[in-house]
Amino acid sequence: MDNNTSDMTTLVQGWNSGPNTRGTMDIIWSSLLTIVLCTWTALCLNLPHPNDGSFEILRQRAKWIFWAIVAPELVLTVAMGQYASARRSVLRFRKFTAQQDSWTLRHGFYADMGGMLLQPRASTPFLVNARQLAYLVEKGYVEVPQITAGEIWDRSKTDALGRLLSLLQATWFLIELLGRAFLQLPTTTLELSTGAIVVCTMGTFLCWFHKPSDVQTGIILKTEATRADILIDAGDAAAVPYKHTPLDFIAKQSPTCGFEVMEFFNLRFDNRERPLRRFPNDRFPDIGTMEKFLPFCTTTTFASLHLIGWNFEFPSQTEKVL
Template sequence: MMRLLLCMILYLVGVIQAAPTTNATTTSEYFEAPSFTNRTLSSIISSSVLTLFACVYTAIHPNIPSPEDSPFYILRRRLGIMIVALVVPELVVVWAMRQWTSARKVTEDFEESGYFNVPRPQKQSENRELAEVPAEQLEDHDRARLLDAPAEASTFKKLFQAYFSNQSEDYAWTQTHSFFLLMGGFMLYVDGEPYITLEPHEILNLIREGCIDAPTLTAKQIGDKSKGNVISKGLVILQVTWFILQLITRAIYHLETTQLETGTLAFAVLNFLTYALWWNKPLDVQCPYPVYWKSTESKLEDHINVVTYDDEEDVISAIIVPILELTSSFVYRHRLRVPTFDGSLGARNKWILVFAGILIATTFGGIHCIAWFFTFPTNLEQVLWRISAVAITCTPCLEYLSFNFIFGDKITIKPEIIRQIIYMLSIVTTVTFGLLYIVGRVMLVVLMFTTLRHLPLDAYTTVSWISLVPHL
């Protein structure tokens, strides 16, 4: 009898936990059931879309546009980046990884050059004796004499303020400088006109040859150009963290999760990686820092390769060039800006980046597989979701193998006719995998919203305390 009563109590507790009631609470000696409340379809969509917007728009740190680009052209490029981030978000993470590894290498090279570690000249002081004391030894100097003499105390106060002012204006090269350089932050001006965006090795060579002066730009000044700071980035991270937390609570209490939230979760996971890699990269900088040519004894062409690529407006170039830039297969150089999806030094740590890219793509697709047994309005939509999830999980690895087989000079089969047939089949396979992935991504985005038309009642129930967590 006692066992039957205990089973009934446990059953009722489980029912109360899953029931879509408002502020219903059940307690026992050892267990307190959570309080549930209802949510609306608009709140589901708004929280997911806001998080998705944070992942696709706010988390992207584009390179600096050309001074000749119109506002419409800049907006169009930004929309193109958003579309790419929606279709192939894992390549955006790899893009951020390439820039992060390149920024570390640039920081090492510029620190070793010695051009950017020169202390800022001190201002003249009324007290010459104290002015000759190094700033780092100022605190160890005999201050008793300064404090005892009122006239000299004023001098010490000025030097004390100047010391901390100089500390805040640190001209040492940092990771922020490297990101700023890689995103096209230094523009060479000749005769008052912008000539070309400088690359890292070009800056060092021109400074070494005395053709330009070392840029005097602090990390604080670069941050002033940026549209993002710790607070703005923190708000985005807060929203993404809240979104992930509320999905975890739904899983704990066995509440239904929508396909839109599952897809947004995949973007949120990749968003954390992108933000971590681009934390020191300035956001939405519109104007590069000018560096002026001062040499009169040497020609510009002797120091800089001026062979560049001009944008074409045809559709093929608009599609092919970004793909080549994202995969780092081939990068065109533009005269007045760095490529849209580049800003790296090339193939450093290539195999690590390839492995990381495949792992990220597999993780991104695997998260969509969480919705394998979710409730769908129709069986066809469930089948399409499963096929698309498997496609975006497996095709990145297969795509890379096919691509490497074509361009890795691995085809040594004879006779020639068989080699050509295998070569053509490899190209067809590579294109097929690429199209399959794109179709799968588009299909998942469409299904995220079409499945909202008929949701189970459990999907409208949520834990009350999750709304108390700060979020946007």
């Protein structure tokens, strides 16, 4: 009887810790999962073209996920420019509205991402951004859109749970990375690159925190004026042919990679339809000196994190050079 009891005591065990080692698949899986979660949930692209199907929408998102992995500082700079434009629109609309919540950052993002379609009388409709909409309101062509921030957010397909899981995974990954550095444990270059991407992507996430995600439809703003009426009333400023929309004269649009840059190589990657029915995502940001501080700090951190691996040991000299 005593022998049986002794045997049972030997067989029954409580919590068993896993081995204190990391396999190659553990490192790859943890890094890739963190990268995919962060880039997928952080991206907030502009409204698609009305004729774009599911494949085209997915292709655009896949392209920007690629850039978010290869050049996250580029995506961060674009996000910072969009945030700056939305913030300026809030200051601009304060003189038109008495209520502070009638035009918010969310409204500014929504307009700049192609959510406002102007329908002039007997004219072709075209998109207007926040700056152009402020001009139309000031001139009395349209009223301030009666859409609340909550209604805009209802059009968004942002998954709060997905963002929370991404934030938790990214935070845990950074804590683990810092812990290994503090304990002077070996770290792979893949983990270093992932940590750098996470830092940059968190800056993008903050800039796009109020921007709706995966919005498919916008709102239509009707005016009794024709497009010709608006342009004639603007005078000589509107005499120059437009490149994107008839209201280009209100504020000079910043250049895009697909139109202005690739034009030098006799290539065009943007939609050739004019006026535009989709605002491109690759527009270069228009930001001031103070607004450049956040991208500067984040991109500097992004580059510096890679330098940590300067003295890492590599199996061969070729791998070290690469």
